[in-house]
Amino acid sequence: MAQTRPGTGFQKRHIDPARVAQLVGALDSQDANPGVRRLRAWAEEALAVRPGERVLDIGSGTGSQTRALAAAVGPDGVAIGVEPNGGLRAVAEERSADSRARFTDGDALALPMPDGSMDVVWCERVLQHLSEPDRAVAEMARVLRPGGRVALLDTDWGTTLLHPAEPDVVNALMSTVLRGANPYAGRRLLGQLGAAGFVVDDRGSQALLQDHRTVAWPLIRMLGESAVRTGALTEEKRDTLYADLTEAAGRGALHMSVTMFGVVAHRPG
Numbered sequence: 001m002a003q004t005r006p007g008t009g010f011q012k013r014h015i016d017p018a019r020v021a022q023l024v025g026a027l028d029s030q031d032a033n034p035g036v037r038r039l040r041a042w043a044e045e046a047l048a049v050r051p052g053e054r055v056l057d058i059g060s061g062t063g064s065q066t067r068a069l070a071a072a073v074g075p076d077g078v079a080i081g082v083e084p085n086g087g088l089r090a091v092a093e094e095r096s097a098d099s100r101a102r103f104t105d106g107d108a109l110a111l112p113m114p115d116g117s118m119d120v121v122w123c124e125r126v127l128q129h130l131s132e133p134d135r136a137v138a139e140m141a142r143v144l145r146p147g148g149r150v151a152l153l154d155t156d157w158g159t160t161l162l163h164p165a166e167p168d169v170v171n172a173l174m175s176t177v178l179r180g181a182n183p184y185a186g187r188r189l190l191g192q193l194g195a196a197g198f199v200v201d202d203r204g205s206q207a208l209l210q211d212h213r214t215v216a217w218p219l220i221r222m223l224g225e226s227a228v229r230t231g232a233l234t235e236e237k238r239d240t241l242y243a244d245l246t247e248a249a250g251r252g253a254l255h256m257s258v259t260m261f262g263v264v265a266h267r268p269g
Contacts, residue, residue: 173227
């Protein structure tokens with residue numbers, strides 16, 4: 001899910017096409033990641049969405065998962081994607097022209113659905129962007145009927161691994177990310193679901209691995225420059241890191257990963 005102001009509607013004059021294109025590229029890349037695909041497959045199997053059910057996809061982005069859920073519920077079901085970014089929503093609607101998936105504006109903290117109206121909620125990589133994620137989970141409980149199921153999938157940025165790099169350099173590199181709204185979202189899912197009254201049915205995880213032969217330079221340089229700018233990393237340590245990563249990638253020994261966690265639960269009937 002892309003961060004936008006909650007409740008902001010789709011107005012073309014407010015959309016930066018270049019920014020939307022960047023977000024679409026990032027989401028498409030994530031959709032293709034083998035770890036993301038494996039975790040989604042696990043969650044889909046655990047949820048066991050049935051034909052005729054009503055499914056809500058919170059933070060639906062380009063609509064890829066909403067379309068998968070629409071296929072699962074079939075012609076007698078309903079699959080709705082909630083996405084506050086109007087540019088992404090327009091892309092989702094265009095890509096879903098041959099699907100039964102529907103999309104609407106909405107805020108994870110105030111879902112535009114009546115109480116107890118949904119059978120299944122899917123929420124992927126949304127909570128990490130929210131400063132009040134507990135409120136979002138409470139909203140999921142509100143819109144689900146008794147016995148309804150939820151799948152929460154989210155990244156835990158505190159699990160980032162980068163080799164070769166000393167732990168203090170990795171912490172410095174990730175300092176900006178770790179000051180985000182909810183960077184440890186993945187490890188908090190269980191407690192949030194329990195606090196909202198859910199019963200946990202299953203848990204899963206996947207390490208999202210970067211290609212060991214290529215440095216993800218746009219991301220690494222963005223993090224590196226931010227760390228130097230804030231004083232978390234010296235220029236000398238940054239340059240040493242860049243050289244070490246380049247050398248490791250050249251011999252296929254680079255490791256870069258972050259872990260994504262998933263929890264499937266139900267609202268007691």
